[in-house]
Amino acid sequence: MVKVKMFEAPEEKSRPSIEAPITDSKAFHDVVNSRRSVRFFSNDSIPQEVIDQCLDAALKAPNSSNLQAWEIHHVVDAVKKKELVRLCLGQPAASTAKELFVFVARPDLWKRNNQWMLDEFDRRGDMPEKAYQYFRKITPMIYTTGFLGLAAPFKWLFYNIRGIRKPTPREPMGRWGMQVWGHKSTALACAHFMLAMRAHGFDTCPMEGLDSKRVKKLLGVPRQAGITMAISAGKRAQGGVFGDRFRFESKHIVIKH
Ligand SMILES: Cc1cc2nc3c(=O)[nH]c(=O)nc-3n(C[C@H](O)[C@H](O)[C@H](O)COP(=O)(O)O)c2cc1C
CATH class of the missing domain: 3.40.109.10 (NADH Oxidase)
Structure with a gap:
């Protein structure tokens, strides 16, 4: 199976907070509260x-x-x-x-858009290898349902066996799962x-x-x-x-x- 370490955060001391754009929370809540x-x-x-x-x-x-x-x-x-x-x-x-x-x-x-993503990375020319790996290896693994959705039982088995020992993403699974995903x-x-x-x-x-x-x-x-x-x-x-x-x-x- 593909081994890509996706989630790695820097040490706490190298994560000082920075200013995010200032927003108007009152205006936001006015919008939320008045939407009916x-x-x-x-x-x-x-x-x-x-x-x-x-x-x-x-x-x-x-x-x-x-x-x-x-x-x-x-x-x-x-x-x-x-x-x-x-x-x-x-x-x-x-x-x-x-x-x-x-x-x-x-x-x-999803496959077409996955390719569009990789094309965009090529255009930008400065994307880290991890980003490429995500769209070359991880997304195909997660979103492929196979011909007539036949990959689902195999994925189910794989996720469930792997999931016994470690946290494992279990969705989306199969065509129906992809509907929910969408x-x-x-x-x-x-x-x-x-x-x-x-x-x-x-x-x-x-x-x-x-x-x-x-x-x-x-x-x-x-x-x-x-x-x-x-x-x-x-x-x-x-x-x-x-x-x-x-x-x-x-x-x-x-x-x-
Ligand atoms: C997924 C979804 C489907 C909905 N379908 C209908 C609908 O077919 N007809 C309708 O009059 N309202 C529909 N609503 C509106 C809900 O009835 C409404 O959001 C809910 O009663 C809460 O009221 P509010 O949106 O004014 O806060 C739908 C809302 C959602 C999120």
């Missing part, structure tokens, strides 16, 4: 530059191995948009929206996007109430892609926010060890 899922939008449009900046924010989300195995489909064509509303089960959050986006996990593209990162892009929209004074509604099979067909993405969610966007209209925000008490959710 909006079900009725007004007829106001979203300027293209706002859309572009929000898409850019989405693409800056943290993502697994930086393989960016996602796509964002902005459905602007009137016919397709109407059909997408239908496939979102006619939800008002979709039918009243000015803009509709579908966030798609593309675990099936959705995790894509969902973070969704969160970035929705918060960015709010920061610009607009609103969103995430939607998984849709027919994913038909949505894939509409967007022309393959079966192995995963529809993480559709996100509608616009300006909130009267009655568009359903009641006060409600969350369970954090004592039930946040567990300190």
